[in-house]
Amino acid sequence: xxxxxxxxxxxxxxxxxxxxxxxxxxxxxxxxxxxxxxxxxxxxxxxxxxxxxxxxxxxxxxxxxxxxxxxxxxxxxxxxxxxxxxxxxxxxxxxxxxxxxxxxxxxxxxxxxxxxxxxxxxxxxxxxxxxxxxxxxxxxxxxxxxxxxxxxxxxxxxxxxxxxxxxxxxxxxxxxxxxxxxxxxxxxxxxxxxxxxxxxxxxxxxxxxxxxxxxxxxxxxxxxxxxxxxxxxxxxxxxxxxxxxxxxxxxxxxxxxxxxxxxxxxxxxxxxxxxxxxxxxxxxxxxxxxxxxxxxxxxxxxxxxxxxxxxxxxxxxxxxxxxxxxxxxxxxxxxxxxxxxxxx
Amino acid sequence: xxxxxxxxxxxxxxxxxxxxxxxxxxxxxxxxxxxxxxxxxxxxxxxxxxxxxxxxxxxxxxxxxxxxxxxxxxxxxxxxxxxxxxxxxxxxxxxxxxxxxxxxxxxxxxxxxxxxxxxxxxxxxxxxxxxxxxxxxxxxxxxxxxxxxxxxxxxxxxxxxxxxxxxxxxxxxxxxxxxxxxxxxxxxxxxxxxxxxxxxxx
Numbered sequence: 433x434x435x436x437x438x439x440x441x442x443x444x445x446x447x448x449x450x451x452x453x454x455x456x457x458x459x460x461x462x463x464x465x466x467x468x469x470x471x472x473x474x475x476x477x478x479x480x481x482x483x484x485x486x487x488x489x490x491x492x493x494x495x496x497x498x499x500x501x502x503x504x505x506x507x508x509x510x511x512x513x514x515x516x517x518x519x520x521x522x523x524x525x526x527x528x529x530x531x532x533x534x535x536x537x538x539x540x541x542x543x544x545x546x547x548x549x550x551x552x553x554x555x556x557x558x559x560x561x562x563x564x565x566x567x568x569x570x571x572x573x574x575x576x577x578x579x580x581x582x583x584x585x586x587x588x589x590x591x592x593x594x595x596x597x598x599x600x601x602x603x604x605x606x607x608x609x610x611x612x613x614x615x616x617x618x619x620x621x622x623x624x625x626x627x628x629x630x631x632x633x634x635x636x637x638x639x640x641x642x643x644x645x646x647x648x649x650x651x652x653x654x655x656x657x658x659x660x661x662x663x664x665x666x667x668x669x670x671x672x673x674x675x676x677x678x679x680x681x682x683x684x685x686x687x688x689x690x691x692x693x694x695x696x697x698x699x700x701x702x703x704x705x706x707x708x709x710x711x712x713x714x715x716x717x718x719x720x721x722x723x724x725x726x727x728x729x730x731x732x733x734x735x736x737x738x739x740x741x742x743x744x745x746x747x748x749x750x751x752x753x754x755x756x757x758x759x760x761x762x763x764x765x766x767x768x769x770x771x772x773x774x775x776x
Numbered sequence: 777x778x779x780x781x782x783x784x785x786x787x788x789x790x791x792x793x794x795x796x797x798x799x800x801x802x803x804x805x806x807x808x809x810x811x812x813x814x815x816x817x818x819x820x821x822x823x824x825x826x827x828x829x830x831x832x833x834x835x836x837x838x839x840x841x842x843x844x845x846x847x848x849x850x851x852x853x854x855x856x857x858x859x860x861x862x863x864x865x866x867x868x869x870x871x872x873x874x875x876x877x878x879x880x881x882x883x884x885x886x887x888x889x890x891x892x893x894x895x896x897x898x899x900x901x902x903x904x905x906x907x908x909x910x911x912x913x914x915x916x917x918x919x920x921x922x923x924x925x926x927x928x929x930x931x932x933x934x935x936x937x938x939x940x941x942x943x944x945x946x947x948x949x950x951x952x953x954x955x956x957x958x959x960x961x962x963x964x965x966x967x968x969x970x971x972x973x974x975x976x977x978x
Contacts, residue, residue, distance in 0.1 A: 472822075496817045497819035509874045511967070609864050611864075694884050696884070
C-alpha cells in the first residue's frame with residue numbers, strides 16, 4: 433500500500449510539474465521562472481523546512497514580480513555591480529593613472545633628448561596644399577571635442593582623488609556637474625566627427641608597399657631619419673586605424689550605451705560599457721599624447737600644415753617624399769588642387 | 777546608537793506594500809521614485825515568498841566607493857546618507873548597488889539627465905540642519921533624530937520588516953527562527969553586512 437501510494441504521489445507530483453511547465457512554457461521569458469516555481473512547490477512538500485530554491489532565486493539576479501516601476505525593480509540582488517566596482521576602482525583607476533603619468537613623461541624625456549625634428553634643407557617658400565578645408569574641419573572638430581571629453585572624463589575617474597582635495601568637495605562637485613553635462617552632450621558630437629574623420633582620411637590610410645620600409649626602419653629611428661612615405665606614413669596610419677577608428681568607435685559605442693539609458697539597457701550592460709569605455713578611452717588618450725606631440729612640438733611644420741592646410745615643399749619632400757613626387761607629377765596626390773603655388 | 781540595520785523576514789512578509797506606502801507618505805518622495813519596494817518570488821504559486829527591499833545601509837557600501845564626487849557619507853549608526861548638492865546624477869551608484877536602491881526622479885533619461893539621486897535614508901534625513909525644512913524637502917523625515925525608527929518598519933503589519941540596532945534585530949529574528957524551526961535566512965545580510973564596517977569610508 434505504502435509503495436503504491438508513494439508511486440502515486442510521485443506521479444502526481446510529476447503531473448503537477450508537467451502542468452506547471454506547460455503553463456509557464458507558453459511564455460518564453462517565464463520559462464526559467466516556471467521551473468524555479470515548480471521546484472519551490474516540490475520543495476514545500478518534500479522538505480518544508482528547507483527554503484533553498486527561494487534563496488537561489490534571491491541571488492539569481494532574475495527579475496521577479498513587483499508593483500514598483502523602474503529599471504530592474506524586480507531584481508532583489510545583482511552581484512555584478514561589485515565586480516564592476518572592483519574593476520573600475522582597481523585596475524582601471526590604478527593602471528590608467530600610471531599610463532597617464534608614464535606616457536607624457538616618456539614623451540617629455542624623448543623630446544629633451546632628441547628635440548624637435550627640424551627641416552634639413554632650407555624652406556623653399558613655395559607652399560603645397562596638404563589638407564582641404566573640409567579635412568581640417570573634420571580634424572579640428574574631432575580634436576576639440578576629444579580634448580573636452582578627455583578633460584571631463586579624466587575628472588570623472590580621477591577627480592575625487594586629485595581635484596577634490598585641492599578645490600574642496602563643493603566646488604569640485606559643481607565642476608563635475610558641468611563636466612558631466614559637457615561629457616554627455618559633446619560625446620555624440622565627437623561620435624559624428626569620428627565618423628567624418630574615418631570617411632575623410634580612409635582613402636590615404638590603406639596599406640602601401642612603402643609602409644614596409646617605414647616599419648623596417650622604425651619610422652626613421654633606426655638608420656637615418658629620412659624614410660620616404662606616401663601622404664601618410666605608417667605611424668600615422670597606425671594612429672588612424674588603432675586610435676581613431678578602432679578605439680574611437682569603441683569609446684563612442686560604449687559611451688552612447690551609458691549616455692542613453694532610456695533605451696532600457698540593464699545595469700550589467702552599462703557596467704560592461706563603462707569598463708570598455710574606461711579602458712578604451714585611457715589607451716586612446718595615451719596614444720593621443722603621441723599624436724599631439726608629433727603634431728606640435730615634435731615635428732617642425734606639422735602644426736602649421738593642419739592649421740593652414742599648406743606645407744612648404746621642403747617639408748613635403750623630407751617627410752612624405754612619395755606624396756611630394758605624386759603631387760609634382762600631377763598624379764592622385766590628394767587633395768586634388770595640390771599645386772596651388774605660393775599661398776603666403 | 778548601535779549599528780542600524782534592516783531585516784526582512786520572508787516567512788512573514790505578506791506583500792501588503794504597507795512599507796512602500798508608509799515610506800512615500802513619511803518622506804514625501806518625488807513622483808516615480810520608490811525608496812522601498814516589495815518583490816515577490818514565485819508569485820501566485822504555493823510557497824511564494826515576498827521581500828521588502830530598500831537601501832540596506834551596507835557596511836562597505838558600493839555606492840560610496842564608486843561615487844565620482846564622494847557625495848556619500850556614513851552617519852551615526854552606520855547609516856549611509858548622501859549630499860544631493862554634490863550629486864551629479866551619473867548613475868554609478870545605481871550600477872554598483874546590489875539592491876537597486878538608488879532612484880532617480882527623471883528615470884533613465886537621454887543624455888543621462890537622471891536628476892539628483894534619491895534613496896532610503898533610514899529615516900535619518902541628510903546633511904542639512906536636523907529637522908529643518910531644507911532637510912525635509914531634499915531627504916524627507918529625520919525620525920532617527922526624534923528617537924523613532926524608520927516608518928516602513930514601524931508600519932509593518934506583520935512585523936516582517938525589522939529596523940534598528942543590529943543586536944536587537946538579530947535577537948528578535950533568532951527567537952523567531954528557534955520557535956518556528958525554519959526560515960533562518962536573513963536575506964541580503966551577507967551582501968550588505970558581510971564586509972567589514974567602514975566608517976566614513978571614501
